[in-house]
Amino acid sequence: MTTAPLPELPGMPTARPAGHPFDPPEELAGVRPLARIPLADRTPGWLVTGFAAARAVTSDPRFSTRSELQRLVLPRFGMPDRMPPAPPGMFLQADPPEHTRYRRLLTGRFTVRRMRLLTERVERTVADHLDAMERAGGPADLVTAYAQPVPALVICEILGVPAEDHARFNGAARTFNDPAATAEETDRAWQELYAYLRDLVAAKRSAPTDDILSELTDSDLTEEELVNVATLLLAAGLDTTANMIALGTFALLLHPDQLAVMRDEPAAVDKGVEELMRYLSIPHTGQRAALEDVELEGHTIKEGDTVAVSLAAANRDPERFPDPDRLDLRRDAPGHLSFGHGVHQCLGQQLARVEMRAAFPALLRRLPDLRLAVPPEEVPLRSEADIYGVEALPVTWGPEGGGR
Template identity: 45%
Template sequence: MTETDFRHTGSEAPAFPQDRTCPYQPPKAYTEWRGESPLTRVTLFDGRPAWLITGHAEGRALLADPRLSSDWGHPVFPVVVQRTEDRGGLAFPLIGVDDPLHARQRRMLIPSFGVKRMNAIRPSLQSLVDRLLDDMLAKGPVADLVSAFALPVPSMAICELLGVPYGDHDFFEECSRDFVGAATSGEADAAFAKLYQYLHGLVAKKQAEPGDGLLDELIARQLEEGELDHNEAVMIALVLLVAGHETTVNAIALGALTLMRHPEQIEVLLADPAAVPGVVEELLRFTSVSDYMVRMAKEDIEVGGTTVKAGDAVLVSITLMNRDAQAYDDPDVFDARRNARHHVGFGHGIHQCLGQNLARAELEIALGTLFTRIPGLRLAVPLDEVPLKAGHDAQGPIELPVTW
């Protein structure tokens, strides 16, 4: 075991995260980090050193290890994105808290995101996807697949599920985009404040006039019974609304782009509807929309013969775990017939994505229908002209011009 003092400046370690140059491939520097060791040292924007976990087995073990903390409110919790450096101890429900608080919040929501309920909404998802494609085809090429299709699918779906008026979608989509893509903490705070105020009013309205959405159920089951207060209800609503469409937008767009760039693989999807779920799982592995997960060690932990010390920043690389040759043959090859089980596109452990069943339903219906109806879909611009989101954001194209 090596005892590594990791409390120096880390200036000799490469910067993390880095931007992709190909939408569905890791940044070029990342390939150099896939060596014999399952972890490597990197440097965050503020000069803080961090451990980057690159091994599939080691990453899964750590994501299930209670010695790693997700508590964003901890005064020395690592900050990866500059816009969040002045978060003032604010910890977001579900994603930024540890057990037992995390477990209590998750228990409130698990019944609403089960497989049975997600299967029940598949017909409405199919109807939504058909309408959007009808509109896109009626307008004719060229279309931006993000704004015309990839964004409204999860946005409408999460609104229907939560009971949020879709008529307000332009407002909360803009706030969400500004919040997760802000360049400064001031811009992020301003977007957060607007979104919080909107949801504060919506929760109050639902208390007075209950509907039949997930938020209405949460208010009836938990808020009225004193299991959570108004602020926590608003914050849970905010996390679900933003997370419920932000990552899935990118997954649909990036999945469509990957298939367009691998047209021979589209035949797998078209040949048998039963193959669609497997294609989606391989896309989730191959594209890794969520590039990394941030943690802090609460105790010393041995990883691959190295000691990660208490207080160290730990970044678990979803991208590199999903490209680990120890877990997958030819991991840099997109193979629609691959059995991609055990990928970590939705994370792992207690913080594994609560909405993964909804995301899978959206991806399977959106991508399966898209290429069934427009099998000749193709990029309308060269690949290197597709504008991409920064490395610290959920990965995906900002716009995706397509034709047919």
């Protein structure tokens, strides 16, 4: 097959355009739908940036998520370029039928209906933290005061983790997703979390309570699998939603017309949450390894090749979303890829939606004069992290003079 040569980038871009912290790296827009990039070990790899191509890769069983088959797209300090197989229970790095076994056990516990039944509990958690913010007064860091603790408390409660322990899980999740963390720091956080969850699983086996982890102790999962499933659910449920709440608030503060939609139009909240996820696309990439030669966009991806899928670029593809660089909370944008696609689509997506649908409007209605406490360019970004967001979001409210 004769095709035009693909564009090549010097590496996987992660830096956001100056003054545009919510836009994907500028290099991605010019290389849709497919490009070549060197991987962390300089091996040639593939970069998917088009919406249709991204859906094709993430739904095709000829592409594997198994970690030992892939090479790292971005270098991680102290990490090898080739990863070992994922331990039992880490189903994000498993293919069917192994992956199917775990998903079947978990899917019924994260249904739309079951997650919606949590709405009142989530709203209470949101209100409690807004009460605490008002009592303390501004300025405050929205990340530590609101965006992190709300999903942390919710996921810990769902899994039966005592609320007083949520801070340690939040810290562990940040360490796992921090590219600056050393191998020793990552390993120490993992070992501490694993030891705690091993004890928690044993406690649930002997005295089950009303939570998902207790339900899973009645399955055929081994202790190792149970602990790893719990670790994965905790880490995924903390970092992603926390960054969406913080970064989403940052985006709304810089788009006051859209902030007003989220605050004042209850009927627009559901669409608004979907649009924020499309517009921000906080996971940098998804990764796959080709299990055989696969034709994609007129090019042959060879067996064993690593493919990076830029969700941010795909969600800004003008062939799928008209005027994609405009934030429009009234946009009808179903099918965005921020939760992935195919059999690996995010298990906890309904929980994340419940949390964001509660967190954004409640914050903006309780603090209608919420504003940044620093210039936008001084907000520290997580540009190199696997999950994009802000390190901190200094905000204030009340009379002018209490902050920016």
